[in-house]
Amino acid sequence: MVPVALGGISFAVSNRDGVTVGLWPVPFTLEAPLFAVVLLAVVGGAVAGALAAWISAGKTRARARANARRAEAAERELSTLRQQLGEVAAGDAAADRTLPASTDAA
Numbered sequence: 001m002v003p004v005a006l007g008g009i010s011f012a013v014s015n016r017d018g019v020t021v022g023l024w025p026v027p028f029t030l031e032a033p034l035f036a037v038v039l040l041a042v043v044g045g046a047v048a049g050a051l052a053a054w055i056s057a058g059k060t061r062a063r064a065r066a067n068a069r070r071a072e073a074a075e076r077e078l079s080t081l082r083q084q085l086g087e088v089a090a091g092d093a094a095a096d097r098t099l100p101a102s103t104d105a106a
Helices: 003-013 036-058 059-100
Strands: 018-022 029-033
Touching: 003 036, 018 036, 029 036, 036 059
Parallel strands: none
Antiparallel strands: 018 029
């Protein structure tokens, strides 16, 4: 960032001359320093690019939210199944304790 800032400062100091800016459908013009016009154009382009990137990533963000909801549902189901498996295993262990010992009559 330091080289970019130094370059911007150098550009601003070197280009303080005024320029006339007119927008075609609007009937007035504006006198502004060249560095301000360029800086405004750069910032406007960065904002427009960021907005375009954010809009184009909308489907990806929606898909990520849907996948997160599916993962949470799968985690809840896994937890429920593990709990049920633990109850079945505990029931089997209790049943094994109540069965009489087998005797071999040889």
